[in-house]
Amino acid sequence: MSGKLSRLFNWFPELRRLYEARGAEDFDDFLDLHFARCIQRMEAEAHHLAGDSEEKLSAFLAAALSMPGLSVVREAYSNGRVDLTIRSESLLSAEQRLAEAKIYDGPVYHAQAITQLISRYSTGRQPSGYVIEYVKKPGIADIVMRLRSQADAELPECQEGLTSDHDMRWAYVSRHRHSSEELLRVVHININLKR
Template identity: 45%
Template sequence: MSPPIDSAARLVELIRRKAPEYLDLLTASTDEEFDAAFEALLGPAIAHLETNKLNYMELDEEGLSAVLCASLSIPGLAVSQEKHSNGHVDLTIEAEHCVPVRRKLGEAKIYNGPVYHIGGLVQLLQRYATGREGRGILIAYVRKKNIAGLLAKIREQMNAELPCDQQGETTDHLHKWSFLSKHAHHSGVHLQVSHVGCNLFVERGSSTT
């Protein structure tokens, strides 16, 4: 049996060693710090989908997002599907017991070309986002070959068209097959969006055994 934790300082140190991302989320004092802490959780959650893709071959967007929600959920971070914000949002991430409230909205699409992806961006920014949220998320579940090239095409088209009042060209993201965009929102603020690719391509004839 573990010895009792006899002080708040010792508890914090234990959390720092065992779950630093959790502590970073709890102690984030700015949107930038919260975004950085969340991205540290998102990477492994996306990797989990990719390394178990054979088990998820039959899942649709909603099913894949359910797995993603489960992977992201930790104490202090509420991750919900189909929560209402001027419509049913694919992903809603909220830091509990946080003032001001830190909230992120996300859309998730099985890749079907740049136009379909940009349609998800329109939903996220022009329908669901109120302007109070932090950086949005747009997940692309890619079941086709060459995710690197496909995400590059999305990025190229967005840079050419500047959808949703995009402010300049997209920028690199810390995750592979991902990028960031910034948009002027109708609320008068600029909102960033993380576009994150998830490689779910399966070679024909692959087996789960």
């Protein structure tokens, strides 16, 4: 590794994880950690963001997620306009993930986001995807608990098994059988924008 690249990795440790990712699982581990860091920044700026539209919030998140080697594009096309398309530009692992984002407005709206991600935008090629909720209401912990309980009771979009915990606060994971017969991992990320 060149001295310049080594110094760059020391300044930005996420870059090392991104460039050393050797497959889907490594990339997902990196991206989950990177999402967590960017979301903490968004929540710290909630007093500036709480009144913004879904489009502005997604633009802010896309800008926060973007970094050398990671392209984040809003409204790219994959069987429709996907809120966020995240692509690794690493030569070792050319990965892509899709994310559907919504301002939280109840469980029905959340279920619609899952449907859009799984049944409309996803081709089945990407093993993981994201449903992002911008929560402007109080009680995010209770909202997430109710979303999980409903998903576990109704098993939307061919959900297989119960949801599982995620290391990120107010996030959880579900697995869904895609029409391709692939099993897709969906990370549900809830961002607290209540001031």
